[in-house]
Amino acid sequence: MKSQPGDLRRCADVAPLLIFYSCDEVTLEERRQIEAHLAACAECRAQLNQEEEFGNALASMPQAADELDGSGKLLAQYRSELSEALDDLAAPPVHEHWQPFGGLRRWMALRPAWSAALLLVLGAVLGRQVLQWFSANGSASNAAAMNVLAAPRITEDQLSKMSVAGINWSNPSSDPDTATVQVRMQAEQPLVISGNLDDVDVRRVLTYVIANGERFDPSVRLDCLDALKSHTSNAEVRRALLAAARKDQNPGVRMKALEALRDATSDPSVREVLLETLNHDANPGVRIEAVNLLVHSLEQVSPSGPDAGSAEPAADAAPQDLQAVVAAGSSTERVIRALQELRRHDPNPYVRLRSAAALRQIGPQDLQ
């Protein structure tokens, strides 16, 4: 492209410079000579027009930068990322002088599938050992906690502000009436209470958790239900279980609450909740559990078997017994009607099948 001043008389010399002339990249002397040539040469003027038109087209082309970051968001994001990268650079380097298990790590890096399997096995073995260790040591620590917290009195205020960090059993395999439960609570002041289910505070905390399920983790609520299921004879516990079965957001918790009430199905309030569950619970598994429990409850009413579902009062029964039997008969009718309704209209085929099976199990009824 280099031209000496004085050379620019022929089109062949001027034409290559027109690109630079149009974008103002020629010397003053070149400019003077080019303009002198253009004044006399129509062909070069036409070419210059083309160059300028081309330049205009380029200038008016939308730019990727405008399309991709017209708002400047990318710029702000990249600045932030650069700042983080600079932080990393500024951080003192970590020198690993000693790398334990170097050979093993190299072996694992080269064999990812084997490494994953090995780690899983190790995790399982370690987990088992640690659990055993905890259960062995837990009883001692729980016993100590019982001694320290002989009679803690938890206030309503504490209950309303607490969260539960964990629940442990000292010896879950032993008699549930004597098993010690330890509840670790996080409140303004962390608190650990422990004792068996006869302890008022332990029971209050556990029933509070399941009655106020929305504030606690479902796994904690399930643990509480596990702890309470052996004490459904207690009115306070039963109320809490009924509340959980009716209102808990988690279907697993509702189902567990129903299971816990298995031995209390003769209680009319429990049966009411079961019937309510049949009609209104959104989860088919929970509805099936309610069907099972209702069948179980009918078996309880007539120990001679579900075939005695019509529950005719015996002629020689005492007046109180008679009332109970009549009430039971009325309740049985409601159960059967509910099951028939379920068999016909439940949206879930498994629930319909289970209700049909339950009706067969109960026996022929004259309620159509």
Added chain:
Amino acid sequence: MALANDAGRSSAAQAALAAVTSLPDLDERTLVVQAQGGNRAAFEELVRRFDRDVLRLALNLMKRPEDARDVYQEAFLKVYRNLHRFRFECSFYTWLYRIVTNVCLDHLRRRQARPEDQAPDLGANHREDGVRDFFEHQKEHRPALDPERRYIGKEIQARIALAMERLSPRERIVFEMKHYQGLKLRAIGDALGTTEETVKNSLFRATRKLRNELGGLR
């Protein structure tokens, strides 16, 4: 020795000046000196002064935000690591652009080596999206444009976008810096570490290739 003393006094004076002046008010040289002394805030102020142009160049060349981010970050981290080597033999802007264009060249060459990794055809998107057509933007300013001319304009635009992809990485950078960053050929040569004549040749070749792509429309 006297020169060293002068330089030392100058640095001390700049440090003292920086201590009483907010960073955005400091001149480029003082900021560089501060950043060379380990002042992270001064370095970030330098970044803020120049990164808009750097990102614009990267986005226009790479056409993909994630690639532009790589260029942006790699370039400024290189500047940060090598700032102590900068001796004020050229302007900081030129030195910075030398690093940025080298990073861009690396990325473009790597991309050329991977045909499956070509930039998206933004031109095609624009064609589908009538609102973004550049002649639409020009409507108010150039009411004389008739439909035929607008159609030809779309064709030119699409062909230019396609032809840009076919330029060599160096030609693309030169073309971009000249036409869209508005740099003089001498400055482009400084940034690329080459002569103005070499840059002129690259620009000439790039323009010819693009013009040839448009040949069928004329």
